[in-house]
Amino acid sequence: MRSFAANELSAPEAYALLVGIVVPRPVAWITTVNAAGTVNAAPFSCYTFVCNRPPMLAVNIGRRGEALKDTAANIAATGQFVVNVATEETLASMHASSAEYAPGESEAAALGLKTLASAHVAPPRLACSPIAMECRTERLLELGEQRSGLLIGEVLAFHVAEALLAGDRVAMDRFHPIARLGGPHYAALGRIITQPRVGQAGPTERR
Numbered sequence: 001m002r003s004f005a006a007n008e009l010s011a012p013e014a015y016a017l018l019v020g021i022v023v024p025r026p027v028a029w030i031t032t033v034n035a036a037g038t039v040n041a042a043p044f045s046c047y048t049f050v051c052n053r054p055p056m057l058a059v060n061i062g063r064r065g066e067a068l069k070d071t072a073a074n075i076a077a078t079g080q081f082v083v084n085v086a087t088e089e090t091l092a093s094m095h096a097s098s099a100e101y102a103p104g105e106s107e108a109a110a111l112g113l114k115t116l117a118s119a120h121v122a123p124p125r126l127a128c129s130p131i132a133m134e135c136r137t138e139r140l141l142e143l144g145e146q147r148s149g150l151l152i153g154e155v156l157a158f159h160v161a162e163a164l165l166a167g168d169r170v171a172m173d174r175f176h177p178i179a180r181l182g183g184p185h186y187a188a189l190g191r192i193i194t195q196p197r198v199g200q201a202g203p204t205e206r207r
């Protein structure tokens with residue numbers, strides 16, 4: 001066992017540990033628009049949900065040196081974004097969209113990704129994504145020395161492909177999300193293990 005004092009680690013050293021430890025991470029493939037309406041698409045795996053009424057998601061968007069990434073700049077200007085769920089099928093395009101495109105250049109157009117108009121926000125969703133969530137910014141916090149952006153978004157609408165629904169739930173046997181691991185690695189879902197709910201079923205248990 002090796003121990004690491006966190007205050008002796010550089011930012012890249014801490015990053016290397018964190019991305020290998022906090023796994024598997026789902027991938028939020030975020031679409032935004034700039035003032036000219038150009039559609040930006042980029043993946044973010046430092047992502048989870050943090051509230052269910054109203055539903056809220058949290059995503060961490062780091063900086064590129066001192067500058068904001070295009071996704072963060074667009075969200076700061078518009079307060080709107082769409083989280084498209086990345087799947088095994090869309091892995092190649094999702095991964096390709098993480099390349100550094102010039103601010104005015106659309107990853108969606110460059111990669112031939114079709115979009116569908118959203119109902120509540122200006123950024124469109126990606127047609128290839130079977131699940132998408134339209135969001136507005138609830139809160140934006142800056143964290144740490146590198147002023148990492150912790151974005152909390154309220155979900156205004158969920159879009160789920162009929163084929164992935166089992167009643168009011170997502171059918172876990174038909175949904176194939178892709179997860180980010182440390183380094184250049186991804187993972188698909190492995191064996192699904194089902195356990196009965198523990199304790200008495202009460203209203204607070206239904207999370």
Ligand SMILES: Cc1cc2nc3c(=O)[nH]c(=O)nc-3n(C[C@H](O)[C@H](O)[C@H](O)COP(=O)(O)O)c2cc1C
Nearest residue numbers: 042043044045046060061062069070071098099180
């Ligand atoms: C699977 C994957 C997950 C990523 N997760 C994050 C993340 O959580 N936070 C972040 O700042 N960048 C993350 N990145 C890097 C961004 O996608 C990358 O910086 C991208 O160029 C940002 O694009 P933009 O400038 O159009 O916003 C990730 C890249 C990949 C491939």
